[in-house]
Amino acid sequence: MNPSVSGVAVAWRPAIAGLLQTYAASGRLGFTEVVAENMSPTQVPQALTDLGVPVVAHGVTLGLAGADRPAADRLTRLAELAEVLDSPFVSEHVAFVRASDSPDPLHGDVLEAGHLLPPPRTKDSLDVLVDNVRIAQEQLPVPLAVENIAATFTWPEDTLDEPDFLTELVERTGVRLVLDVANLYASAVARGSDPVADLARFPLDAVAYMHVAGGTERDGLYLDTHGHPMPPPVLSLLATVVEAYAGRPLPGIMLERDTDVSPQTVDPEFIRLTEAVRGPQALGRSAPPVTGA
Numbered sequence: 001m002n003p004s005v006s007g008v009a010v011a012w013r014p015a016i017a018g019l020l021q022t023y024a025a026s027g028r029l030g031f032t033e034v035v036a037e038n039m040s041p042t043q044v045p046q047a048l049t050d051l052g053v054p055v056v057a058h059g060v061t062l063g064l065a066g067a068d069r070p071a072a073d074r075l076t077r078l079a080e081l082a083e084v085l086d087s088p089f090v091s092e093h094v095a096f097v098r099a100s101d102s103p104d105p106l107h108g109d110v111l112e113a114g115h116l117l118p119p120p121r122t123k124d125s126l127d128v129l130v131d132n133v134r135i136a137q138e139q140l141p142v143p144l145a146v147e148n149i150a151a152t153f154t155w156p157e158d159t160l161d162e163p164d165f166l167t168e169l170v171e172r173t174g175v176r177l178v179l180d181v182a183n184l185y186a187s188a189v190a191r192g193s194d195p196v197a198d199l200a201r202f203p204l205d206a207v208a209y210m211h212v213a214g215g216t217e218r219d220g221l222y223l224d225t226h227g228h229p230m231p232p233p234v235l236s237l238l239a240t241v242v243e244a245y246a247g248r249p250l251p252g253i254m255l256e257r258d259t260d261v262s263p264q265t266v267d268p269e270f271i272r273l274t275e276a277v278r279g280p281q282a283l284g285r286s287a288p289p290v291t292g293a
Contacts, residue, residue: 005031005054005088005209008274009254010266012055017047019263024051028274030252031209033058034085041080048085055085056209059092064132064146065119066096075139082142089208091145091178092136094129094166095119118151121160126168133173145208147178150186150224162187163201176208179251181238182215186224195237204244209252212238212273227259229269235276242277253277 007030010020023029031054039045048055059078062070082090095116119125137144146169148162160168169175179202188195214228230238242250255273257266 004249005056005252006249007031007252008270008277009033009053009209009252010270011035011058011254011256012048012051013257013261014045014047015261016257016263016266017045019266020051021047023270024053029053031056031088031254033091033254034081035060036078036081036090037061039081041077041084044084054088057082057085057087057090059090060116061097062092062136063095063097064092064136065094065125065129066132067128070132070136070139072139075136079140082140087142089143089145089176090136090140091147091208093147093149094169095149116149118149118153118155120155121158121162121165122155123159126160126165129169130172133169133175137173137175143176143208145176145178147180147211148183148187149180150183150190152186152190152221154191161193161198163198163203167201167203170203170206175206177203177206178209178211179204179207179241180211180213181241182211182213182224182230182234182256185234185237186215186222189222195233196240199237199240199244207251209254210241211254211256213256214269225259226256230255230272235272238276250277 009029009031010016010023012020012032012034020029020032029051032051033056034048036057036059057078062074064070078090093116096119097116119129133144133146148166166177170177184199185195188198212230212234213224213226214230215222215224216228253273255269257269
């Protein structure tokens with residue numbers, strides 16, 4: 001049976017370690033997640049292990065959608081951290097982050113983007129991603145889940161949309177998904193598509209857990225900042241996601257906050273998230289389907 005997490009959560013950051021301990025002690029924290037590149041497998045904070053909830057190891061630099069194969073040392077580090085944390089799975093992104101895995105003859109070094117970039121959604125690109133996901137799956141001690149990123153542009157070569165791209169990836173590899181609701185919204189706004197229509201075609205049965213985060217609109221462009229409150233359209237899309245799971249277990253939903261991280265900024269957002277997922281669905285349990293118009 002595929003592992004899963006349930007309940008509401010907040011990504012672990014040192015600045016809010018005490019707040020997460022309070023949530024965990026009161027039974028309000030279903031799980032948490034750590035950025036793997038920010039934590040050594042040999043120096044896991046006691047404040048994290050004391051939470052007593054599942055901890056997901058979340059990578060950001062593997063570059064599974066890049067043309068190069070996943071670096072063995074990065075996979076080894078992810079595997080070691082997952083084992084130390086007893087993670088239910090390792091998560092990463094459907095993205096590329098560097099130009100090559102060897103020194104570039106012109107620039108003298110690997111070209112690092114410093115950002116999660118969307119791959120072209122083509123059959124050839126999907127073949128590369130499938131191969132890289134399979135390599136990672138073979139070397140990781142726990143199942144892999146991959147996240148949809150906030151893609152603010154598309155490639156002229158694209159022949160597949162994101163729902164079809166991810167659906168075929170899941171069908172060919174059995175990989176789980178991290179459904180980032182805020183990223184889905186940001187991508188749809190940038191492309192001019194309907195996020196609800198996109199969501200309806202996502203392979204929701206493959207979702208291991210979800211992310212939600214804040215952002216802001218600037219000059220007509222939605223910026224997924226992970227440092228602002230969750231805007232009403234993202235919360236509305238989250239409500240649509242919750243309704244889509246009516247009658248079956250709802251995967252865990254986690255708040256991400258990467259800048260302006262403090263108990264004063266995170267606690268109100270955690271309360272909003274908790275309230276947003278209350279309704280027709282009880283977290284972690286099946287709920288009756290929504291009826292009526």
